[in-house]
Amino acid sequence: DKLSWSGDAADRCFCKLQGEVDDCSCKVESLDSLNNNKIYPILTSLLSRNYFRYFKVNLKKSCPFWSDDSRCALRDCHVNVCQKDEVPIKIPDVDTHSEKHERNKYLKELNEGKQGFEERCAEERELGALDATISEEKKAEFQTWKEYDETLPLFCDIDDEHSNDMEYVDLLLNPERYTGYKGPSPRRIWRSIYEENCFKPEKNYGYGPDYGKDASIESMFFIARGMCLEKRVFFRLISGLHTSINIHLCDKYLFPAKNGFGQSYWDHNLQEFQQRFDPALTHDQGPQRLKNLYFTYLIELRALAKAAPYLKQKGFYTGDNQEDEDVQKGVNDLLDIIRKFPDHFDESQLFKGNTKEMQQLKSEFVLHFRNISRIMDCVGCDKCKLWGKLQVLGMGTALKILFSGDSMGPDSIVKSQDKDFQLTRTEIVALFNAFGRLSSSIHAIETFRKLAS
């Protein structure tokens, strides 16, 4: 119920969301203004164009780390593979007591065939299912798009473009929103990402020699403060992505029919937002989670600025000359706005010096990130997997841009004629759509701020 949001909660959530974004000279307010007034409107219109709206992805790859444990997928395959004693293949089973309890509860409900569980599961399956509609005409057009380039995967474990399982998905038909995907499956994914693939502190800060080795998600915020810039950047990027995903599910939430009559309906869910970002309900972490979204936005913003000369000459081929010209113009307008922003992230602060340690850290950074891209194949809800894969690929593409080219720093660019630098159509579509997701999240924060006041 929206009315239960109190003014205090509004103050708590938003009053700390101001000033420095941290680890850069930029302020939250200047990004709000840039995004909400300039970038969000142009980007939203651009992302509805054919070039950006169809994303090629392989959603059939199986999870390389453990067997699918999403509770609703579990219902469909419990006869053979999804037994509770199944052990993950590579990552050790580190279920916490409460997660074991939760998983067992679901299994119990499942076995007892409880109606509530069936209903919830039906909802999750329905909301999480992909709408795979693509017209025959569009399929024929895709054949002519194939000529596009190849590139060396750097940050992401990129889907094999030639695999038979690669399919185009219409992103507009499958918006990122509430899907009901919750419980042990997503928690295992987030936990694996933070606890096994984010960096741990290089020193122990008086917490004993083993501190950090088994740092939990909850403690990551605390320990990230004491880590070196590169490791903290890694954590903040992931946390910013997590924030963005969770804002979208609050922003486009499915409410049950009012008083049990009529249709369920989509709307903003302020209470859900509060649950996730109110400092009083998140061990004081909510505002920092939100700031991490701004930080992630700033990184992708800088990547677009750096790749602007390359993207301006790239061409956005769909076979319809007028459409392609319009898209190129829209992209150029967007890139001009982005390049004029005075307070870009300075990537030359990262991996400074050419020491052995820095080279080692950089390759670990790449490896950790690539592993996260593989974890996306473990997401147990197709829509979430689609957007998870897209956003991780988009972020990986941004990082690839930031660390490409001869120079680094806010004024450096990737030259259009740089032969060593190429982006595929899929990477470009992912980069723009991933940035679009962050932009839409920052825009949604404004909506929640207004609803709460």
Ligand SMILES: Cc1cc2nc3c(=O)[nH]c(=O)nc-3n(C[C@H](O)[C@H](O)[C@H](O)COP(=O)(O)OP(=O)(O)OC[C@H]3O[C@@H](n4cnc5c(N)ncnc54)[C@H](O)[C@@H]3O)c2cc1C
């Ligand atoms: C890749 C992926 C995509 C998803 N896409 C969707 C989707 O499209 N629609 C949908 O409805 N659900 C989606 N989900 C599920 C959603 O993200 C949540 O996992 C789910 O709503 C359960 O939320 P929760 O409250 O248990 O906490 P979770 O969001 O699962 O978080 C787990 C723990 O991480 C910590 N945490 C939370 N936020 C942050 C942050 N920003 N930074 C650092 N730590 C944090 C907290 O300690 C929290 O308890 C997705 C999950 C994944 C892994």
